[in-house]
Every structure is written in structure tokens, then in C-alpha cells.
Amino acid sequence: MEALKTTHRHFIVYKPYGVLSQFGSNDSKQQSKKFLGILHDFPEGIMPIGRLDEKSEGLLLLTTDGKMSDFVNSQKVEKEYYALVNGAITDAEIEQLKLGVEIGFNGKKYVTKPCKAFKLEQEPNLPVRSKKIRDDRHGPTTWISITLNEGKFRQVRKMTSAVGFPTLRLVRVRVGSISLNTMQVGDVIELADLRVRD
Structure with a gap:
């Protein structure tokens, strides 16, 4: 049967x-x-x-x-995130993100795998968030794209903090295709x- x-x-x-x-x-x-x-x-x-x-x-x-x-x-499938970070991030920090940065994971130090990262030329067309994000009166912000093949707990937030630019808003925009x-x-x-x- x-x-x-x-x-x-x-x-x-x-x-x-x-x-x-x-x-x-x-x-x-x-x-x-x-x-x-x-x-x-x-x-x-x-x-x-x-x-x-x-x-x-x-x-x-x-x-x-x-x-x-x-x-x-x-880890075979790419995941792309748009992150609004606090401050005017530079190409040097973007390069650090691409190469890998040290973050804390499960109480140990972990170096992230190489990834894709770049600054977005303009603000992405995303729906307004339900909770207000601080405005530009408190200093500049930058939208960046980060694409990972791994996914540790709060990884993108930890990565942007590691290079001195905490994430204010994080949106996953793509998983694979x-x-x-x-x-x-x-x-x-x-x-x-x-x-x-x-």
C-alpha cells in the first residue's frame, strides 16, 4: 500500500x-x-x-x-537585513563588518563569518514602525544592508555595536530568493x- x-x-x-x-x-x-x-x-x-x-x-x-x-x-541560505544605525557609519566600519567582528555569544567570544555589507544610498521604503524611533535632532543615522549566511542570537545588533554604531531599527528584507x-x-x-x- x-x-x-x-x-x-x-x-x-x-x-x-x-x-x-x-x-x-x-x-x-x-x-x-x-x-x-x-x-x-x-x-x-x-x-x-x-x-x-x-x-x-x-x-x-x-x-x-x-x-x-x-x-x-x-547556513546555506542568505538572509538580508536593513539596519538603521546610530551615527554616520564610515566605509572603514563597513569593511570591518564584511570581514568579521568579535561578538559575545553564549558567554564566549565569537568572530562573525565574512558577510556582505554596504551603506544604502537612500532611506528604504519601509512601513512606519509602530514604536517611534528617535529623530535626527539627536544626531545622524545611517541605513545599511547586511547579508549573512549564519544567524546567531541578535547577531546584526551585536555586530553594529561592535563597530560603534548601535542598531536603532532592524528589518529582515530577504531570505534566499x-x-x-x-x-x-x-x-x-x-x-x-x-x-x-x-
């Missing part, structure tokens, strides 16, 4: 600021937190592929396919297939 083929379901989400990249628990400490379930009635067995921390926004992939999740998380494009905050789109490679 032929085994039944499991049909997996896949979604892309524009995770809002202030929402955790997980589904709720009955833990009393988390009662005041916001979870992905507020965005959509997701199917049973759904899991986020990787995470964005509570204060980060942007593209989050969800699937019921554990193998797909493992593949995307296995999937981009935010014109998605708005809180949008949920179901895909027939999750192709992260062209």
Missing part, C-alpha cells in the same frame, strides 16, 4: 515590532507578550524558520516541514511551495 504523502503548508509573514517569533504558551511570565498567533489562524504543527527578536521586524518564513526548516537554518517586496506589517501570505533558491 502506498504511503500517504504529507502536504506541508508554508507561509511568509511581515513580523511586526513587539511580536515574538513563536506561538504562545501558558507561562504566566509570557501572558503580556504578543505571539505570531495574533496575525493569522495558522495550521497545527507550524513552526517559524529561524527567529527575529521581539524588537526586530520583517520577513519570517513559517512551515510545517521540518526538513525545509533545517535546510534554511543550515524570497523578499518582503510590497508586504505591509502584519501581512501573512500562504505559498504553495517554499522556494528559497532560484
